[in-house]
Amino acid sequence: MNENPMLPFLGKLVEVRDLAAEIKLFRVEMLNGGGEAFRTFQPGQFAFVSAFGLGEAPFGIANASGRGPAVDFAVARLGSVTTGLHELGEGDIVGVRGPLGNWFPMKKFKGKNLIVLGGGIGGAPLRPVIQHVLDHRSDFGRLTILWAARRPDLLVFTDEYAEWRTAPDTDLHLTVDIPDEKWSHNVGLITQLLEKISPPKENTVTITCGPPIMIHFVTKMLQEKMGFSPKNNYVTLEARMHCGMGKCGRCNLGEKLVCVDGPVFNMEEVGGLLETFL
Amino acid sequence: MSQTNPDKKRWLISQVELEAWLDGIASARTLIAPFQESGILLYRPVSKSAEIAWHGQTSMSVHINRPVLSVKEIFFPPTERLFTIQKTGQEIHLEETFPDWETVVFGVRPCDARGVKLLDALFLDTNPVDSFYARRRGNTTLIGLACQELGPTCFCTSVGGTPDNPRDMDIMLYETDGYYLVEAVSEKGRFLIPGGEWKETTASPQQTTYNRQFPVLDKKIWPEHFNDEYWLRISERCLSCRACAYVCPTCRCFAVRDEMVKPGEFERIRCWDSCAGENYRRVAGGHQPRAEKSDRLRNRIYCKFYYYPEQYGLGASTACTGCGRCLDVCPVGVDITEVLMDLEKPA
Numbered sequence: 001m002n003e004n005p006m007l008p009f010l011g012k013l014v015e016v017r018d019l020a021a022e023i024k025l026f027r028v029e030m031l032n033g034g035g036e037a038f039r040t041f042q043p044g045q046f047a048f049v050s051a052f053g054l055g056e057a058p059f060g061i062a063n064a065s066g067r068g069p070a071v072d073f074a075v076a077r078l079g080s081v082t083t084g085l086h087e088l089g090e091g092d093i094v095g096v097r098g099p100l101g102n103w104f105p106m107k108k109f110k111g112k113n114l115i116v117l118g119g120g121i122g123g124a125p126l127r128p129v130i131q132h133v134l135d136h137r138s139d140f141g142r143l144t145i146l147w148a149a150r151r152p153d154l155l156v157f158t159d160e161y162a163e164w165r166t167a168p169d170t171d172l173h174l175t176v177d178i179p180d181e182k183w184s185h186n187v188g189l190i191t192q193l194l195e196k197i198s199p200p201k202e203n204t205v206t207i208t209c210g211p212p213i214m215i216h217f218v219t220k221m222l223q224e225k226m227g228f229s230p231k232n233n234y235v236t237l238e239a240r241m242h243c244g245m246g247k248c249g250r251c252n253l254g255e256k257l258v259c260v261d262g263p264v265f266n267m268e269e270v271g272g273l274l275e276t277f278l
Numbered sequence: 279m280s281q282t283n284p285d286k287k288r289w290l291i292s293q294v295e296l297e298a299w300l301d302g303i304a305s306a307r308t309l310i311a312p313f314q315e316s317g318i319l320l321y322r323p324v325s326k327s328a329e330i331a332w333h334g335q336t337s338m339s340v341h342i343n344r345p346v347l348s349v350k351e352i353f354f355p356p357t358e359r360l361f362t363i364q365k366t367g368q369e370i371h372l373e374e375t376f377p378d379w380e381t382v383v384f385g386v387r388p389c390d391a392r393g394v395k396l397l398d399a400l401f402l403d404t405n406p407v408d409s410f411y412a413r414r415r416g417n418t419t420l421i422g423l424a425c426q427e428l429g430p431t432c433f434c435t436s437v438g439g440t441p442d443n444p445r446d447m448d449i450m451l452y453e454t455d456g457y458y459l460v461e462a463v464s465e466k467g468r469f470l471i472p473g474g475e476w477k478e479t480t481a482s483p484q485q486t487t488y489n490r491q492f493p494v495l496d497k498k499i500w501p502e503h504f505n506d507e508y509w510l511r512i513s514e515r516c517l518s519c520r521a522c523a524y525v526c527p528t529c530r531c532f533a534v535r536d537e538m539v540k541p542g543e544f545e546r547i548r549c550w551d552s553c554a555g556e557n558y559r560r561v562a563g564g565h566q567p568r569a570e571k572s573d574r575l576r577n578r579i580y581c582k583f584y585y586y587p588e589q590y591g592l593g594a595s596t597a598c599t600g601c602g603r604c605l606d607v608c609p610v611g612v613d614i615t616e617v618l619m620d621l622e623k624p625a
Contacts, residue, residue: 004374005406006360006534006546052363052370053544055536057562078562093370212565240561242534242548245406246589249531250551250558252577255588277567 005245008050008095009034014070016089021153022077023121024086025062027070028096038099040065043106043128044236044264047098048244049073051084056095058241060125060209060263064132071096074124074156100244101263104129104207104234112205113141117218119148119190119210123156125236125263126209134167143170144199148190148210150177173197191217194226201228209236212277219267219274230267237263237270237277253277287468288483289460289476296451296458299472300327303382310352311384312345319345321352321383330384344429348390348527348601349383353414354397356550360410363536363544376409381418382470389434389601391420391446393527396597399590400530419466422447428488431602433615436492439600442485452483459483492615493622494596500584503621504576512617513572515610516554522604522612523552523578528586528597531558553577579617 011034015027026049030038038047041061050056057079063072077086088094106129114133118126133140145164149155155174164172175186175193186193190210206228208218215235222228239251239258251258254273256265267274291299303309304326311330313322324330364371394415401411424442425432434441444450448467452459459481462468495503523529533551536544551558554574560566568574577585586597598614605613 004360004376004409006548007372007374010370010372052365053536053538055534055546076563082562092368095370095372212567238561239567240559242532242551246404247400247408247530247532248534248548248551249553249581250533252581252585252589254580255585257589276573 006097006243008048008056008097009037011071011094011096013088013090013092013094019074019156020121020149020158021151022086023154023156024075024077026073026075026085026088026094028073028094029070030096031093034096035069038069038071038096041071041099042103043132044101044103044125045099046101046125046244046263047071047073047096048100049075049081049085050095050097051081051088052093052095054084055081056097057081058100058238058244058259060236060238061099062124062127064128064135066135067131072127074121074127076121097244101259102261104236104264106132109205110139111141112203113144113199115144115146115199115204115206117146117148117190117194117206117208117210118156119214120150120154121156122210122214122238123147124209126207127157127160129207130164134163134170137168141169141203143167144197145170145172146175146190146193146197147172148175148177148193148214152176152180152183189217190214191221194218194221198226201226201232204228205232205234207234207236212237212274216274216278219271223267230271233267235265235267235270235274237265239263239277286461286463288479288481289471290454290479290481291458291460291476293456293458295476297327300330300384302472303384303470307380307382309382309384310349320347321345321349321385344387344390344425344601344603346603346607347525348393348603349386349420350390350393350397350527350530352381352383352418353394353411354401354530354532354550358410358548360534360546360548362539363546365542365544376413378413378417381414382421383418384421384423386420386422386447387425387601388422388439388441388443388446389432389599390527391422392434392439392443392599393601394420395446396528396586396592396595396599397530399592400586404590419448419470420446421467421470422450422463424450424452424483424486426453426486428486428490429602431605432600433490433492433602434600435488435490436494436615436618437596437598437600438594440486441488442483450483454481454484492618494583494618495621497584497587497594500580504580508620509572509576512612512620513570513575516571516575516612517610518554518556518571518574519609520552520554521607521609523554524550525603525607527599527601527603528582529578553581575612579614582614 011028048056059073241251242248246260401408448464532548582598
């Protein structure tokens with residue numbers, strides 16, 4: 001590790017492609033010391049990506065460590081750093097600081113059924129979970145994916161749905177708030193889709209990522225309508241953060257810090273605090 | 279209760295000896311001391327003791343008028359360069375520079391030294407170590423000056439401190455009838471003391487008396503007050519101006535961003551920030567948790583008395599040092615001691 005933990009590693013963009021409207025996938029090959037730091041990382045961890053000259057921002061790592069040496073990030077063009085990243089192309093250099101934060105306890109999930117609920121770009125940090133399950137398929141029970149977005153053109157990783165659908169013991173359910181004329185799947189909020197499917201709670205854990213309001217209503221429904229124990233509901237939270245190492249103070253959730261105590265939380269530990277996040 | 283150690287080696291020196299000593303320090307190292315700048319008292323580098331904001335011949339003006347900003351800025355400056363960025367075509371080159379000059383700070387008040395100790399818990403004692411803070415801290419010696427009385431807004435005694443507490447200093451000075459009683463507190467401090475030249479003494483420092491005490495809720499009780507309507511009421515007048523955080527010896531939130539030096543050359547900097555600010559939590563895309571100022575004021579107070587102590591293992595300690603600066607600067611009179619008293623009252 002560098003003496004200065006704020007100093008990023010350099011990484012080369014080896015692939016940049018459109019993932020959805022205003023959302024791009026950046027595949028980074030780490031250079032120099034970064035290769036060792038990112039030799040392995042866990043589903044749920046995040047990293048800061050720098051657009052040098054504009055700044056850096058945190059992103060959930062969007063691929064499983066076992067899927068090759070590169071590191072994927074899904075970036076929605078929203079602020080100055082993400083706009084700067086969107087202007088970069090293959091061969092350009094970015095900074096990467098990480099891997100940071102905790103992760104989904106995949107070992108603990110062995111033998112269990114998994115329900116993965118992703119909303120919009122919130123699906124990005126869940127893709128490594130899906131990839132990990134598919135790569136170790138016999139370790140897990142049924143995998144149910146609920147994938148939502150405001151509009152069809154905002155759904156991420158559409159080119160991978162075929163792989164997910166055809167994997168053994170795996171279901172994919174799609175929903176959008178505002179369909180277009182070609183849309184043939186569900187219409188409505190992810191909570192409506194969840195209620196419709198009503199997967200059994202036995203031997204099952206849920207993993208949710210999306211806008212804070214979605215996380216709030218999904219976990220509420222899981223617990224109040226479907227009888228899930230909060231300890232079987234995992235969420236990954238996003239917060240504005242500037243260091244990712246428990247120093248800058250920005251991402252607190254009560255006495256917890258999203259960067260070092262999270263971003264993955266069990267609802268049993270953060271249940272009451274989540275409201276301060278809305 | 280005095281925290282002074284009866285076994286500590288002590289010396290009694292005159293104002294002349296003190297100034298000669300400080301002049302010697304200033305010639306070899308950077309000496310930082312209370313200094314009048316644009317009419318306000320600040321900790322600033324001085325080239326000789328005569329530049330220090332002394333008051334009269336034998337005592338210091340700072341005995342009640344503590345500097346407007348704490349010594350925090352010496353270890354954690356308002357703006358700090360983390361590295362420079364050179365962009366040439368597709369090439370990126372990063373270069374680091376670290377601060378490594380030796381500094382002695384004179385005239386540190388016990389509340390401020392406490393503040394530094396509290397920042398240590400975050401920047402030094404919690405991994406990863408902050409390399410900038412660590413360099414400055416390692417190269418700095420704190421010479422304290424006991425307060426002879428509590429200032430009008432001081433309340434260190436309510437948060438585990440005393441006006442003459444030497445525990446967080448390297449060297450402690452107590453003013454006494456035109457003389458200074460000098461005590462070496464740490465090894466680092468002992469190193470700065472000119473052994474044979476000074477007259478040793480067996481005298482003990484006179485304790486500062488005080489009678490002001492505010493109630494501080496036990497940490498366990500804080501969560502019960504989180505949803506109190508009180509926070510709406512007390513924050514009604516808050517302007518979210520963040521002056522409280524700016525002068526606070528323990529507020530340490532920072533923002534990181536890139537600034538252009540010239541085309542192709544940038545600096546990644548960090549600068550002070552505060553949870554009281556309106557956009558502090560706003561994420562790209564517009565979502566803004568803690569949108570109400572009551573949420574933000576509550577967060578700042580909780581950070582001092584509950585969150586920070588929990589996060590960085592301070593035990594029963596608070597992250598407030600009782601320096602009272604936030605009371606001095608708040609333009610609308612939000613008073614943390616009033617909050618402490620209000621919380622103590624039955625709902």
